[in-house]
Amino acid sequence: MLIILLFLAFPTFPSHAFKVDSYNFFMPDVSPTKMDAYLCTPVRVNYTSSYYIIGFEPKASMNTSHHMLLYGCTTPGDTKSFWNCGEMAVEESDESHNPCEDGSQIIYAWARDAPKLVLPEGVGFKVGGDSPIQYLVLQVHYLHVHQFRDGVTDSSGIILHYTERPLSKLAGVLLLGTGGILKPSSEVHMETACVITEDKELHPFAFRTHTHQYGQVVSGYRVRNDSGEMEWTLLGKRNPQDPQMFYPTVTDTIIRRGDIVAARCTMFNTRKKIVKIGGSSKDEMCNFYLAYWVEQSEPLDRKYCFTSGPPRYFWETGDPKLDNIPDEEASHL
Structure with a gap:
């Protein structure tokens, strides 16, 4: 069941002239069973207000997670608490869904024990409200799975730092590949x-x-x-x-x-x-x-260049x- 984002204070984030809160977005104690598993978990953003993500604090280790991607979606690829979202790396008998069903865009990526990312002053990713990002989906690629034997689970993820103060510089990410x-x-x-x-x-x-x-x-x-x-x-x-x-x-x-x-x-x-x-x-x-920002405008409609x-x-x-x-x-x- 998808949940509405609950916003909690995070006092240790770098000081701003406005209030900064945080949300812990983690995998729900998953236990992947196959090498090269891609798992996704969604969260519904509160659609009654607009929020601006200004920082990403990863909580993961490259010993467990090969990489993580954070997607913004209009509609998620599934409504389960988590699902298989790595169609290239599963058997034909496995059910798999994309991270997003509609409105897919990548807003953050992490790998190889990279540190946190703080956006430039006054820049943020707009989510919720009238934004096309109504859901956030966390995707984690698990390269090895031997550590998940005997009931061991994983809760890798990202602490999202955000403000409700409207920002004029909206961030976007263009992925070239x-x-x-x-x-x-x-x-x-x-x-x-x-x-x-x-x-x-x-x-x-x-x-x-x-x-x-x-x-x-x-x-x-x-x-x-x-x-x-x-x-x-x-x-x-x-x-x-x-x-x-x-x-x-x-x-x-x-x-x-x-x-x-x-x-x-x-x-x-x-x-x-x-x-x-x-x-x-x-x-x-x-x-x-x-990663880029635009002022008094919306980020690019085109999110990918392949x-x-x-x-x-x-x-x-x-x-x-x-x-x-x-x-x-x-x-x-």
């Missing part, structure tokens, strides 16, 4: 790019990278073509084997309509067979999360077709 394959014993560039078509000014403030074991460098850019030559501005670059937290963007830039956002994951496949993009630990992933990846998509041959590519910078730290 790819499909594709990694050829055996080779370096592979997995690339994606999308044109911003909405008439909004995005102010990037943080980025996060995510791959599995073969990722070496993940980089993200704003690409602009005002003078006949594409100008690349680095948003962020990281070794995805580091703690997969949100790091501050490296440049203070604005993304406008007509700009291109682009990301590359440099992978080294050390195996003698093909590795594909997928949800299990034996697969790979190429993700670049870009391409088919190699061997079908590359920056220099895809749509949009990119040139003047900073090849060395994009692939090396």
Whole structure:
């Protein structure tokens, strides 16, 4: 049964000029039985008021949780207290539902013992009220399950810090990623790019990278073509084997309509067979999360930017077709 959010005071959160409360959003003592299990649990946001999430405090360990994602949904994928939401990593006989049935967007991601995230002053994710986010869904990927024998359970999750004070700077996350394959014993560039078509000014403030074991460098850019030559501005670059937290963007830039956002994951496949993009630990992933805020406006309607990846998509041959590519910078730290 879904519950209405109950808001409790959290006095140790960094001081603000306004009241900050918190909500503990944890897995309901689950006990996954299969390796690479993805489990989701929902919570109904109080629809009578608007709330602004301004901080995320993870309560999890990489020894238990491979990664966690927090989704904002208009409608959740199921109404149970928790459900299987990892269709790539379950047997055909298992029932599985997506995190969201409608209005899916990622608002927070965590992996590799990353620390808490506090948004810039005056910035928040709007939920409840007239927001399209009427439910929050926590997804946890459990890589190993041997620790759950003999009735051991898990309550990994996130403490959400929020205010009821209206904020003019609304946060959003654009997820860039790819499909594709990694050829055996080779370096592979997995690339994606999308044109911003909405008439909004995005102010990037943080980025996060995510791959599995073969990722070496993940980089993200704003690409602009005002003078006949594409100008690349680095948003962020990281070794995805580091703690997969949100790091501050490296440049203070604005993304406008007509700009291109682009990301590359440099992978080294050390195996003698093909590795594909997928949800299990034996697969790979190429993700670049870009957190931004907009003022006196709504975040992007488009929440995801994905391409088919190699061997079908590359920056220099895809749509949009990119040139003047900073090849060395994009692939090396």
